[in-house]
Amino acid sequence: MIPARFRLLQLSTLGLVLGQALGLSMVSGNAFAQAAIGAKPSLPTAMSAQSLVGLEMPPQMVIAPKQAIPTNSAPSNLNGNGAANTGSAVDLIRLYQEAAFSDPVLNAARFNYQASKELYWQGLSLLLPQANAVPGGTRYYQHTAGNAPPGAATGSRVYDQKNYTVTLTQPVFNMAALEAFKQGDLNTKIADMRFYLAQQDLILRVSQAYFDALTSQDNVELFRNKKSLIQQQLEIAQAKFDTGLATIVDVNTAQAALDLANSQEIAAQADLIVKRGVLEQLTGRPVGPLRPLIKEAKIDGVLKDPRSKNKDSKGIPIADSVNPELPKGQTLDDWILQAEAANFSVLAGQLSVNLAESSFRASQALNYPSVNFVGTAGYNTSNGTSNTLTPAQTNIYNNTIALQMTIPLVSGGYNNSVIRQNAALLDAAKANFDNARRTAAQNTRAAFTGFYGGLASVKAYEAAERSSTSALESSKLGFQVGTLINIDVLIALDTVITTRSQLQQARYNTILNAIRLKAHAAALTDEDLISINTLLR
Numbered sequence: 001m002i003p004a005r006f007r008l009l010q011l012s013t014l015g016l017v018l019g020q021a022l023g024l025s026m027v028s029g030n031a032f033a034q035a036a037i038g039a040k041p042s043l044p045t046a047m048s049a050q051s052l053v054g055l056e057m058p059p060q061m062v063i064a065p066k067q068a069i070p071t072n073s074a075p076s077n078l079n080g081n082g083a084a085n086t087g088s089a090v091d092l093i094r095l096y097q098e099a100a101f102s103d104p105v106l107n108a109a110r111f112n113y114q115a116s117k118e119l120y121w122q123g124l125s126l127l128l129p130q131a132n133a134v135p136g137g138t139r140y141y142q143h144t145a146g147n148a149p150p151g152a153a154t155g156s157r158v159y160d161q162k163n164y165t166v167t168l169t170q171p172v173f174n175m176a177a178l179e180a181f182k183q184g185d186l187n188t189k190i191a192d193m194r195f196y197l198a199q200q201d202l203i204l205r206v207s208q209a210y211f212d213a214l215t216s217q218d219n220v221e222l223f224r225n226k227k228s229l230i231q232q233q234l235e236i237a238q239a240k241f242d243t244g245l246a247t248i249v250d251v252n253t254a255q256a257a258l259d260l261a262n263s264q265e266i267a268a269q270a271d272l273i274v275k276r277g278v279l280e281q282l283t284g285r286p287v288g289p290l291r292p293l294i295k296e297a298k299i300d301g302v303l304k305d306p307r308s309k310n311k312d313s314k315g316i317p318i319a320d321s322v323n324p325e326l327p328k329g330q331t332l333d334d335w336i337l338q339a340e341a342a343n344f345s346v347l348a349g350q351l352s353v354n355l356a357e358s359s360f361r362a363s364q365a366l367n368y369p370s371v372n373f374v375g376t377a378g379y380n381t382s383n384g385t386s387n388t389l390t391p392a393q394t395n396i397y398n399n400t401i402a403l404q405m406t407i408p409l410v411s412g413g414y415n416n417s418v419i420r421q422n423a424a425l426l427d428a429a430k431a432n433f434d435n436a437r438r439t440a441a442q443n444t445r446a447a448f449t450g451f452y453g454g455l456a457s458v459k460a461y462e463a464a465e466r467s468s469t470s471a472l473e474s475s476k477l478g479f480q481v482g483t484l485i486n487i488d489v490l491i492a493l494d495t496v497i498t499t500r501s502q503l504q505q506a507r508y509n510t511i512l513n514a515i516r517l518k519a520h521a522a523a524l525t526d527e528d529l530i531s532i533n534t535l536l537r
Contacts, residue, residue, distance in 0.1 A: 089289040093533045095279060096206045096526070102284035105205075109198030116191030123184025126177040135164040163380040165398075170373040172403070175365035179358045186355040193348035200344065200519050202282075203529060207515050209278040211508040214290050216272035218504050223265035226497045230258045230490065236479075237486045250486035257490045297535040299507055300455050302514040302528070303330075332448050335521055336441045342522040343440040349433035356429035360422040366415040369407045376400045440520055447517035454510030461503035468496045511535075 100106065138161045171177055234254035240246035279287040293299075340346060378398035408415065475492040478484035511532060518524040 089291045091291040091536050092210050098283040099206050106202050113191050113195040119184040119187040123181035126180050129170045131168045133166045137162045159383050161382040165378040168375045173371040175368050176362050179362035182358045190351045193344045197344045213275035216275045219268040227261045253487045291536040294537050335444050338521040339440040339444040340437045345436045349436035353429045353433050356426040360426050363418040363422040371405050374402045444520040447513045450513035457506045464499045468499045472496050
């Protein structure tokens, strides 16, 4: 059956703000089993190649009626407080739902999956009986003239012959056909892995596109607020210049900074259009404002059980905070072992090795004899013969049963060439499998260090934000009393804006690395999106 990790969201049971769900048709089969190599019980459960039996059909998605989204949210700004109404803002879950229904990449993977499932039946058909019928009919026109031998008849006549033959062939021993059946079964399992990868990839692409667009949305708001603050500083500098307490340099510096901030806002708005276009590509519709990340969100909890929730000071559910110290059973080595054993690309690589081994055995079978059971039933009827002009009705029945053996003798070197070719392809499959394991390990290592390193970076940026904000207030005071010039204030303001932008980027990257880490370990679920979605305002 389809693993629980890929069931579409059932939000009504979780009480989230959308209150809508997408359903997946469930089919028979074994569930994911815990990876056999190196995975600790505390790690997320993953699939093993042995437990995989495949899906009967891809999920069929049905969109439930959409409910109104609460209007108690606002985009992020310089101070972290919402000022604009974002009642029409969309969140991560809603975009994922829409993308799961309309994303062309996932839809193409779904249809390819359906096509690949037929390979099993095509391979099985080679081991089953084959029957053919050959009907026929002939009309003869015969004319005899001239000096006929004594006793021979002369003249013209017409007669018909009708016949049919039915042949039944049942393979008794055909190693090539048996390996073809195994290859069909392996191909369907590889299709399962590719479809799971496509589903997992959708979560990654939607999450990446969402936080990329959210970064651009934050930058627009940051530069807008930066312009407002610089405008205030310009007015202060102009007033001080008019009273002789400041120089024209202070005014010109503020005006230059305002012009630069204006160009930065224009560039950020253009970038936001592009980033929202990526979401439109996924969902098939224009996307408006996005729900921002809660300022108090505990992003270090995204690797925990997504059903474990708490509420912030405003009563908004957020994920529980956890100690950044690694819990037992979730060390880097544990995650790498899980990825090397359960990553979908690794499992597909292992199945590809098995497929190449079967192809090699099938090529060797080209030199083996094959045995078929053959039965025929024939019937022939005629109302005349070529030897007499007198009509004569004849009926002939032919039934045969035979055991036929075909022994390859000479193929002109073709069989040996195919054997060498498949031997090389087997070595290539083994090399690709080894590369898949190494790639999974490296990607897991990068995501793991990115997540826990990101947590440390977020804390450092939070401290830098507090320090830069204090420095800005001090600079404003120094400019007012005349100990600092206006450029000092502008530099401090630019530092605050840059720090807050980098802080938001670090938070988003940390969340994305958590998603990637679970994906590499084949442990990513739509419930992880639910957990992350609770961090959005």
